Amino acid sequence: MTNNPNVLVKISNAGIQKSGKWLVKDVNLEIHRGKIVTIIGPNGSGKSTTAKIVLGLHKKIEGNVQTFTKKISYVPQKVSIDWTLPIRVLDFMVLTEDLKPQEINDALNLTGVDHLISRNLRDLSGGEFQRVLLARAIAKKPELLVLDEPVQGVDFAGEVALYGLIKKISEKLNCGILLISHDLHVVMSATDYVVCLNGHVCCSGTPVDVARDKHYKELFGEKSSQLLSIYEHDHDHVHTADGDIVKDNV
Amino acid sequence: MFDDFLFRALIAGIGIALVTGPLGCFVVWRRLSFFGDTLAHSALLGVLLSVAFDLNISLTIFTVSSLIALLLLRLQKTTNLPSDALLGLLSHSSLAVGLVVLGFLSFIRFDIMGVLFGDILSVNVNDLLSIWIGGAIILLVLWFIWKPLFASTVNYELAEAEGMNPERVNAIFTILLAALIAISIKMVGLLLITGMLIIPTTMARNLSNNPKQMVILSIIGGLLSVFIGLYTSFEINTSSGPTIVVVALILFILSLIGIKKRNYG
Numbered sequence: 001m002t003n004n005p006n007v008l009v010k011i012s013n014a015g016i017q018k019s020g021k022w023l024v025k026d027v028n029l030e031i032h033r034g035k036i037v038t039i040i041g042p043n044g045s046g047k048s049t050t051a052k053i054v055l056g057l058h059k060k061i062e063g064n065v066q067t068f069t070k071k072i073s074y075v076p077q078k079v080s081i082d083w084t085l086p087i088r089v090l091d092f093m094v095l096t097e098d099l100k101p102q103e104i105n106d107a108l109n110l111t112g113v114d115h116l117i118s119r120n121l122r123d124l125s126g127g128e129f130q131r132v133l134l135a136r137a138i139a140k141k142p143e144l145l146v147l148d149e150p151v152q153g154v155d156f157a158g159e160v161a162l163y164g165l166i167k168k169i170s171e172k173l174n175c176g177i178l179l180i181s182h183d184l185h186v187v188m189s190a191t192d193y194v195v196c197l198n199g200h201v202c203c204s205g206t207p208v209d210v211a212r213d214k215h216y217k218e219l220f221g222e223k224s225s226q227l228l229s230i231y232e233h234d235h236d237h238v239h240t241a242d243g244d245i246v247k248d249n250v
Numbered sequence: 251m252f253d254d255f256l257f258r259a260l261i262a263g264i265g266i267a268l269v270t271g272p273l274g275c276f277v278v279w280r281r282l283s284f285f286g287d288t289l290a291h292s293a294l295l296g297v298l299l300s301v302a303f304d305l306n307i308s309l310t311i312f313t314v315s316s317l318i319a320l321l322l323l324r325l326q327k328t329t330n331l332p333s334d335a336l337l338g339l340l341s342h343s344s345l346a347v348g349l350v351v352l353g354f355l356s357f358i359r360f361d362i363m364g365v366l367f368g369d370i371l372s373v374n375v376n377d378l379l380s381i382w383i384g385g386a387i388i389l390l391v392l393w394f395i396w397k398p399l400f401a402s403t404v405n406y407e408l409a410e411a412e413g414m415n416p417e418r419v420n421a422i423f424t425i426l427l428a429a430l431i432a433i434s435i436k437m438v439g440l441l442l443i444t445g446m447l448i449i450p451t452t453m454a455r456n457l458s459n460n461p462k463q464m465v466i467l468s469i470i471g472g473l474l475s476v477f478i479g480l481y482t483s484f485e486i487n488t489s490s491g492p493t494i495v496v497v498a499l500i501l502f503i504l505s506l507i508g509i510k511k512r513n514y515g
Contacts (some may be wrong), residue, residue, distance in 0.1 A: 055407075056411070072411060072412055073412065074411035074412060079408070081404070084279055085403070086455065086458050086459045086464055087404065088459065091460055096408070096414060097412075120459055
């Protein structure tokens with residue numbers, strides 16, 4: 001048991017087997033209030049599975065999962081809306097919790113899609129849909145926010161802006177965020193802790209530590225590690241300017 | 251011109267249409283049409299058991315259909331067979347068992363056509379009570395589970411992650427469907443009850459752009475089908491169940507014109 005009131009989720013030695021094969025194994029992870037944990041890893045490395053373990057969606061798991069909050073928002077990797085179901089952005093926003101019109105508008109405004117409020121979900125582009133998913137998740141002001149590839153299909157400028165937004169949200173709501181991503185170099189500035197996954201935790205630590213780790217280089221190649229230098233340069237530059245990471249990066 | 255039995259049939263039909271509208275929406279959204287059929291087929295067994303042992307017909311159908319529904323949920327968890335195969339298995343085996351049991355009951359005069367297609371002449375005051383009381387309970391329960399049920403219809407894992415217990419509301423919804431079949435068999439018949447669930451709803455889909463609107467339009471579609479269908483079946487002397495469903499079909503075809511206009515004009 002942990003007594004730290006900032007811990008929202010603690011998983012220890014967690015793993016899950018499916019027909020004799022481990023999907024993920026020996027994952028140790030803590031999510032704290034106001035901090036962002038990012039999981040990176042190649043396809044099939046168990047990123048989404050780990051997120052689902054955190055959310056309690058997998059029932060037969062090894063190891064131990066402790067959750068200390070009930071205010072959870074989730075952005076799944078894929079949400080498909082059946083044609084038979086007519087549903088507007090407005091209806092989707094209140095899917096799991098009733099919200100005031102003002103709260104709905106504010107959240108949509110933050111992710112830049114408030115003009116789409118009465119559009120049908122099926123008529124949105126991939127990027128617009130992701131922004132709506134994110135808006136819905138933050139509108140209910142969660143304590144724990146789990147984001148599975150939240151910016152897929154969003155253009156590069158938007159991607160950087162949304163990661164900046166995610167960072168702001170974690171500070172503003174003081175909520176813990178578990179972020180799944182495949183592009184470390186973009187999420188770095190918005191991450192406190194990185195877990196690099198490949199069926200098991202192959203390395204973890206601060207973004208800079210992970211990018212320098214030899215396991216990370218093996219997994220993603222030398223090139224991805226070189227991105228670090230670009231990132232570090234950006235980082236210095238942005239901070240000397242106005243402290244806003246978002247605007248200068250593009 | 252409205253004889254007493256026609257008035258009773260009308261009251262019964264209104265009660266059923268009020269329930270099939272909202273339930274039908276969830277059946278369509280969740281792709282459960284075939285599931286509705288399975289429950290309806292199992293109702294034959296319920297009817298026969300109630301006749302053989304002199305039990306309350308609605309309660310017996312409800313019990314048998316609920317058991318079949320829960321059996322299905324259990325099988326889905328424990329076997330690797332796809333849902334449609336399991337549904338086919340349950341649907342046709344319960345129908346077959348029902349028909350075999352019917353063979354044993356040769357000493358009873360039994361109107362199988364009435365069970366298959368519905369018989370408005372036989373709707374009595376007791377049936378009206380079971381339709382309206384049962385229907386009110388179904389709608390009340392649906393109102394209570396609406397939010398978690400709708401959320402898990404949109405995305406099961408999202409609903410579960412955010413604490414909505416989709417497994418439980420799914421089971422409750424299944425039992426509501428069984429209850430609907432129990433109260434409406436006499437009126438619509440077991441072969442056509444899925445039609446009452448699906449056709450007004452698909453018509454409503456063509457004309458609506460949000461979930462609540464679709465529910466309201468499918469209720470209206472169901473009511474219109476009942477009004478026009480009953481009147482027609484009385485005038486031209488056809489079976490009530492099929493006539494109601496044919497009217498629903500015509501409304502659906504008309505709604506296609508609506509969707510064409512919206513999409514192209």
